[in-house]
Each structure stands twice: as C-alpha cells, then as structure tokens.
Amino acid sequence: MRVFLAFLLAAAFAAAGTPFGIVIHGGAGTVVPGRFTPEVEKAYREGLEKALAAGYAILEKGGPALDAVEAAVRSMEENPLFNAGVGATLTRAGTHELDAAIMDGATLKAGSVAGIQHVKSPIGLARLIMEKTPHVMMIGEGAEAFARSQGLELVPNTFFRTPKAVADLEKLREREKAKPTTKDTVGAVALDRNGHLASATSTGGMLDKLPGRVGDAPLIGVGTYADDRTCGVSCTGWGEFFIRTVVAYDISAQMAYLGIDVDKAAHASLDKATKLGGPGGLVAMDAKGHVTMPFTTPGMFRAFRLSDGTGAVRMYADN
Numbered sequence: 110m111r112v113f114l115a116f117l118l119a120a121a122f123a124a125a126g127t128p129f130g131i132v133i134h135g136g137a138g139t140v141v142p143g144r145f146t147p148e149v150e151k152a153y154r155e156g157l158e159k160a161l162a163a164g165y166a167i168l169e170k171g172g173p174a175l176d177a178v179e180a181a182v183r184s185m186e187e188n189p190l191f192n193a194g195v196g197a198t199l200t201r202a203g204t205h206e207l208d209a210a211i212m213d214g215a216t217l218k219a220g221s222v223a224g225i226q227h228v229k230s231p232i233g234l235a236r237l238i239m240e241k242t243p244h245v246m247m248i249g250e251g252a253e254a255f256a257r258s259q260g261l262e263l264v265p266n267t268f269f270r271t272p273k274a275v276a277d278l279e280k281l282r283e284r285e286k287a288k289p290t291t292k293d294t295v296g297a298v299a300l301d302r303n304g305h306l307a308s309a310t311s312t313g314g315m316l317d318k319l320p321g322r323v324g325d326a327p328l329i330g331v332g333t334y335a336d337d338r339t340c341g342v343s344c345t346g347w348g349e350f351f352i353r354t355v356v357a358y359d360i361s362a363q364m365a366y367l368g369i370d371v372d373k374a375a376h377a378s379l380d381k382a383t384k385l386g387g388p389g390g391l392v393a394m395d396a397k398g399h400v401t402m403p404f405t406t407p408g409m410f411r412a413f414r415l416s417d418g419t420g421a422v423r424m425y426a427d428n
Contacts, residue, residue, distance in 0.1 A: 128398035129302050130415030131164040133157065133181050135191050136293020137345045137390030140408025140424050150424065153190055157412040157422050160184035164299055165414045174299040174307035174341075175213055175236070182209075182232045182309045185295040189271045191410075192293040194230065197269045197313025198277065202320045205269040207313055208327040209235045214306030214335035221327035224249040229262040232311045235327070237261070245329060269313070277316055293410065294326050296343025298335070298394045306396060308333050308341040308357075315348070324348025330358035337396055339364040340371045345409070346382065346389010354381040360393060371395040376403050 135157055145153065164181030168174070186194025197205045209231035210221035220239025223246065228234050234256045238247050247255060257263060294312035301307075310333045312326040325332030325348035332348065334357035335341035342357040356378045363374035375393045382389065383405040390404025392411060402411045407426065414420035 127302055127304055128416050129168045129300050130394070130398055130400070130413065131161060131168060131177055131181060131297060131299040132392045132394050132400045132402065132413035133160055133164070133185075133295070133297040133411065134343060134345055134390065134392045134402070135160075135185060135295050135410030137388070137404045137406040137409035138293060139406070140410060142425055153410060153424060154422050156185065156188045156190050157410060159188075160295075160297070161412045161414055161420075161422070164297055168299060168301050168416075171302050173303075174301040174305050175211070177299040177301065178297040178307045178309035179211060179232055179236055181297040181299075182295055182311050183230055186230055186232060186311055189273070191295050192313045193295040193311040194313075195269055196271045196274060198316040198318075199270075199274055200314075200320045200322075201317050204320065205266055205313060206318075206320065206322075207231045207269070207311070208323060209309070209311040210327040210329060210333040211235045211239060211309040212307065212329060212333055212335040212341075213239070214308070214337040214341055217336060219245050219329045219333070221246045221329060221333070222248065222252045223323045223327045224321065225252060226266045227253055227263045228256045229264050229268070232309055234259075234261055235309075246327065248323075274313075294332075294345040296326075296333070296345060296392065298341035298343055298392055300341070300394055300396070300398050304337065304396065306335045306337050306341040306394065308335040308343045310343045310345075312345075325351035325356070328352060331355055332357060334358050334361055336361050340374075340393050340395045342375070342391055342393045344389060344391040346391075346406070347387035350382040350385045350387020351389065353385060354378065356382055356391065360391075364395070371399055372401040372403075375401045379403050379405060
C-alpha cells in the first residue's frame with residue numbers, strides 16, 4: 110500500500126510539473142574583474158557550465174538529485190582550476206589532503222571523508238560510505254582502505270598537484286607572517302523531478318593548512334546539508350568560522366522553526382560566520398526550487414539551471 114501511495118505521489122508531482130534544477134559553486138574569495146586573463150576567465154566559466162550540464166542532464170532524464178550533485182562535483186574535482194581533486198591546495202607539509210561530503214534530503218542519510226590523500230574522487234568515496242556502511246564519516250587510512258575494498262581508483266598524492274597549486278604556496282610563504290588562507294571549495298545542490306533534494310561538497314581545504322586540519326566541507330550540518338522538508342546547502346569559505354556557527358543546518362533550522370524563506374535564512378546564517386571573522390559563500394535551494402547564492406567575499410564562482418528555463422553562470426558580484 111505504501112509503495113502504491115508513493116507511486117501516486119510521484120505521478121502527481123510529475124503531472125503538476127514539479128520544478129527541478131541544480132545550483133553549483135566553485136568557491137568564494139577574491140574573484141574580481143581584472144584578476145584573471147580573458148582566457149582564464151573563459152576557462153572558469155566553461156568549467157562551471159560543464160559541471161552544471163553534467164548534473165542537469167541527469168535531472169532532465171528523471172534521475173535522482175543524488176546522482177546529479179555527485180556528477181557535478183566530480184566534474185569540478187577533475188578540473189585543475191578548482192580546489193577539489195586535481196588542483197587541490199597544498200598543506201604546510203607540501204602534501205594534499207582532501208575532504209568531501211554528500212547528503213540525501215529524502216532520508217537524511219549522509220557520507221563524508223576527510224584527510225584523503227590517494228582517492229581520485231573523494232565525493233565518490235563519500236557516497237559509498239553513505240550507501241555501503243553504517244557510518245557517516247571516515248578519515249585517512251581507514252577511509253582509503255575502504256575505498257580500495259570497493260574498487261575505487263587510488264592515485265599517488267602527486268596526482269592532485271598542479272603548477273598553480275605549487276605557485277600559490279610559494280607566494281604565500283614569501284609573505285611576512287604567512288598564515289593559512291581560505292581557498293576555493295566546490296559544491297552542488299539539486300532538486301529532482303520527485304521533489305527530493307541532495308547536496309554535495311568537495312575541497313582540498315585551506316592553502317598552507319597544518320596536516321590533519323579539517324574544515325567545514327565534510328561536516329554534515331556545517332558545510333553540507335539537505336532535508337526535503339526545507340532545503341539543500343553547500344558552503345565555501347573560512348571553515349573554522351562556519352564550524353562555529355553551523356551554517357548549513359542553521360539555514361534549515363531557521364526555515365523549519367521560524368518559517369522564513371531560504372534566501373533570508375541563508376543570508377542570516379552566512380552573516381553570523383562573517384561577523385566572527387570568516388567570510389565565504391554558499392548555494393542553497395529549497396523544496397520548491399527557489400535558489401539563493403549569497404557570498405560575503407568580493408566574488409564567488411556560481412551557476413544554476415532550472416527546469417523553468419532560468420539559469421546563469423556568474424563569477425563577480427554583478428555578473
């Protein structure tokens with residue numbers, strides 16, 4: 110009986126033309142006009158468009174939001190322009206440590222990884238942890254052993270290195286009183302034809318971070334969250350401050366308990382972290398397909414596409 114009712118609900122949603130879509134980000138920071146050459150700016154926009162297309166194509170065919178956010182994030186993990194997977198920042202020890210998380214808004218199941226050094230796709234491992242284990246979060250060697258048991262591709266740590274990542278670290282160390290700085294993180298939120306939300310986030314973390322440092326991205330309720338009753342969220346910014354203010358869950362809680370909309374809740378939660386000293390940004394989508402992409406940095410790589418025909422690819426504050 111329950112299965113039959115679920116089928117009727119799904120059919121009703123489809124008949125009513127339930128909206129679906131995806132919103133992504135490629136990190137927030139000093140993204141301002143004039144910083145990039147025309148060629149580099151074009152490459153960033155194309156990277157966002159490719160990730161957006163990968164996720165939207167799944168939704169358009171009736172696929173689940175989980176598949177869509179994983180595909181979009183995986184696309185950015187494979188793009189050396191972004192700080193996730195290939196192109197990840199270097200730690201103070203000159204290594205790469207990767208974090209990722211994924212969450213299903215329909216069931217509140219989630220999976221995350223931290224301190225990964227050899228798994229080619231951290232977001233793929235996070236999803237396997239969600240679906241194949243009783244756990245939510247795994248770290249380091251144990252997580253990589255599980256990845257190996259599941260047949261995921263493992264690579265040398267140097268696989269993630271790019272000339273840009275090395276140059277960024279060298280430039281930072283040349284500065285007086287060098288300290289860890291925020292760096293781009295990638296993420297996605299999707300709403301599928303059945304009205305289900307999902308979110309995913311992946312990152313190489315802060316530039317010049319101490320080995321073993323974990324930020325907000327893999328922490329459920331902090332950098333990543335999804336609940337069909339409210340919204341899906343993926344954050345980017347200074348993780349230490351996002352952790353203290355539990356940004357992603359705070360947005361959902363405001364919507365549930367105060368009855369405010371996703372845009373107002375997102376701005377309020379982001380402001381809390383920023384006022385403590387941690388600027389950043391986020392993308393969020395509610396259960397009706399409303400999208401918000403606020404940020405408190407000069408700019409943020411972001412894009413969205415909805416089934417009503419609206420969409421955009423943006424980098425700067427005004428475009």
